[in-house]
Amino acid sequence: MKRLTIVLAVLxxxxxxxxxxxxxxxxVSFRYAGHVVRAPLFGSRVELVPVFALLGATAKFSxxxxxxxxxxxNHMIQFSPGLRVVLADGKLAEGREAPVASPGGIAASTxxxxxxxxxxxxFHLERVADxxxxxxxxxxxxxxxVRATAADFSTTTTLVLTMGRPAMAHVNETRPGSVTxxxxxxxxxxxxxxxxxxxxIRGLEPTADGLELSLAPGIGLLSWHALSDxxxxxxxxxxxxxxxxxxxQAAPARRPTRKGVRPIVIDPGHxxxxxxxxxxxxxxxxxxxxxxxxxxARVLRRMGFAxxxxxxxxxxxxxxxxxxxxxxxxALAFVSLHANASRAASVRxxxxxxxxxxxxxxxxxxxxxxxxxxxxSTARSGSELDMxxxxxxxxxxxxxxxxxxxxxxxxxxxxxxxxxxxxKQAPFxxxxxxxxxxxxxxxxxLSNPKEARRLADSAYQDQLAGALAxxxxxxxxxxx
Ligand SMILES: [Zn+2]
Numbered sequence: 116m117k118r119l120t121i122v123l124a125v126l127x128x129x130x131x132x133x134x135x136x137x138x139x140x141x142x143v144s145f146r147y148a149g150h151v152v153r154a155p156l157f158g159s160r161v162e163l164v165p166v167f168a169l170l171g172a173t174a175k176f177s178x179x180x181x182x183x184x185x186x187x188x189n190h191m192i193q194f195s196p197g198l199r200v201v202l203a204d205g206k207l208a209e210g211r212e213a214p215v216a217s218p219g220g221i222a223a224s225t226x227x228x229x230x231x232x233x234x235x236x237x238f239h240l241e242r243v244a245d246x247x248x249x250x251x252x253x254x255x256x257x258x259x260x261v262r263a264t265a266a267d268f269s270t271t272t273t274l275v276l277t278m279g280r281p282a283m284a285h286v287n288e289t290r291p292g293s294v295t296x297x298x299x300x301x302x303x304x305x306x307x308x309x310x311x312x313x314x315x316i317r318g319l320e321p322t323a324d325g326l327e328l329s330l331a332p333g334i335g336l337l338s339w340h341a342l343s344d345x346x347x348x349x350x351x352x353x354x355x356x357x358x359x360x361x362x363x364q365a366a367p368a369r370r371p372t373r374k375g376v377r378p379i380v381i382d383p384g385h386x387x388x389x390x391x392x393x394x395x396x397x398x399x400x401x402x403x404x405x406x407x408x409x410x411x412a413r414v415l416r417r418m419g420f421a422x423x424x425x426x427x428x429x430x431x432x433x434x435x436x437x438x439x440x441x442x443x444x445x446a447l448a449f450v451s452l453h454a455n456a457s458r459a460a461s462v463r464x465x466x467x468x469x470x471x472x473x474x475x476x477x478x479x480x481x482x483x484x485x486x487x488x489x490x491x492s493t494a495r496s497g498s499e500l501d502m503x504x505x506x507x508x509x510x511x512x513x514x515x516x517x518x519x520x521x522x523x524x525x526x527x528x529x530x531x532x533x534x535x536x537x538x539k540q541a542p543f544x545x546x547x548x549x550x551x552x553x554x555x556x557x558x559x560x561l562s563n564p565k566e567a568r569r570l571a572d573s574a575y576q577d578q579l580a581g582a583l584a585x586x587x588x589x590x591x592x593x594x595x
Contacts, residue, residue, distance in 0.1 A: 144246030203235035387431030394567035410580035523586035
């Protein structure tokens, strides 16, 4: 919950969206338990603060976090102007549109108020002749068709339940291996086309008041979230005991899968229209990363690993597509290659980053992340909520990503006698999507004329590839 709150706050800051409702266009009345308030209207949006007061809820804005928190009984709902994402009792949900800042605090559509705020607080909004009435509880429901799909990853399975219409869902692990999914105002029925293929799911059956999910032995519910458009519930399933991240375990390296061998995915940063950093002599980051990636792939293949590149040529690739490929291939590791730039021409050396959910480990790391993330703004990027979900995918393997980063950085330092710029954490968009250990390596500074000259040299690129390959192989063979 705390982490999600932070993610929400980071998103609010990252997106920097503060749309403001301008002129009021009138007022609308809300009734609850014999009391009435009139709330200002801003076109299709309504001022929310009077409604919170009507319910007796505590509503507070945190300027530091950029988020609103509404508390009633033991419920806590958090949301931000400009964000469609809402955190309701620690669960993420995505509305059809975002609330906006308003003269009275915050304004949103009545649909947002009903489905994203009132419903999790245990209320229901009804349109009446002269405005709206708020009533406790929901409505009894009509049949609702649900389509289920499952995807197995190396340690977890994602189950997606797509609903024929929006309904507030609740997911509970009632006993070990058994999960109940209920949908308010609805009696869910499975789409006849549903065929679940997962080694962690035994079955999914409709019951009197919901769906009953039975899991393979030792598998439990790790987390769940709701999404809209299309409305769906997403369940993360996996080993119930905390997965041993540091304890010795049979190395899953090169375990054969349906598609054969699990590859290492190397991501040559930038490409196509996006050149990345450029040295004084005209060496472009996109060309350097591709050259090093090709060499690295050769070395790793000689070591016996399967390797895939996210791009084979000078092509444009969205940041999110790069990790999507790695996830699709169930990659052993994801390594994104980049070259750095600094305002100080004397700065040199290599840096290895892994994903940070909270904030960058220092101001410089934050600057690097900002630079590399900018490439995503021109390409297609995921929705706000996708970003959070991807973040959480990487959160599960964060320890392993840190180990991979350390292993690579050690090799870069010792083999190349580079000054140690260390392992750092920063919120890189290109790393957020990965469900496997994932790192971003800045192989050197193109802004340093001497280092740029070295980076352009093919013999040096071979050395770099050798150091990277050794670091990656040591990590994969360490029996993590
Ligand atoms: Zn870059």
